[in-house]
Ligand SMILES: Nc1nc2c(ncn2[C@@H]2O[C@H](COP(=O)(O)OP(=O)(O)OP(=O)(O)O)[C@@H](O)[C@H]2O)c(=O)[nH]1
């Protein structure tokens with residue numbers, strides 16, 4: 001250890017099992033948290049990404065998107081990958097497309113990581129360890145293989161580590177957890193962490209509108225007009241549901 005920093009931000013999850021509810025800090029003091037998504041094996045996972053983006057926004061951590069395994073993209077995949085890329089780029093998140101195995105986009109990723117502390121997360125098997133190894137071959141992180149049959153990666157990364165990069169930046173490899181917990185967010189504040197929903201929330205008929213089943217909801221109207229992506233609204237509703245469950249008092 002060369003220096004100890006005061007914690008300025010942190011991203012955590014709640015432990016399951018016997019230590020249920022206990023806070024487990026995944027990353028602290030980062031300049032940006034990147035979600036790695038794969039074009040295939042496993043497929044793009046908007047739900048995971050949206051959950052991470054909300055968790056990051058609630059903790060004041062800027063986020064970014066890495067679309068990896070671009071070498072596996074077929075002609076048929078292109079419209080979906082473009083839609084995914086544009087959806088998040090239009091929200092203002094930096095998006096870098098890469099192939100960790102072929103080397104595409106690694107220069108741009110290296111530039112994005114320069115002189116900053118970057119955390120990498122994302123579903124298991126999307127190529128987080130491979131990307132870090134490709135950026136810094138000396139690190140030699142263990143990588144797991146993805147079963148083509150289930151499209152689920154095996155969880156090989158077990159703890160977060162801070163790796164110095166030769167461009168003066170640092171990268172943290174966080175465990176390939178399946179789902180980020182979004183907590184300490186009140187259900188009625190959730191829409192504020194969706195920059196695309198937020199502009200509409202004050203135009204709903206009911207001031208306590210949850211943008212779910214209520215009539216005259218400006219958010220749902222925006223979804224119907226195509227101004228808000230349907231999948232983003234679906235992610236919002238899924239997170240809302242999990243926040244409501246979390247709020248249920250236990251007896
Ligand atoms: N075709 C292709 N395969 C890749 C690419 N990046 C990673 N892989 C492969 O995908 C598999 C999983 O890669 P990992 O780097 O272990 O994935 P991870 O995200 O670190 O996985 P966890 O540690 O489980 O979270 C390995 O077999 C890699 O060789 C890529 O850009 N293209």
Ligand SMILES: [Zn+2]
Pocket residue numbers: 201204205209210211212214216217218219220
């Ligand atoms: Zn509404």
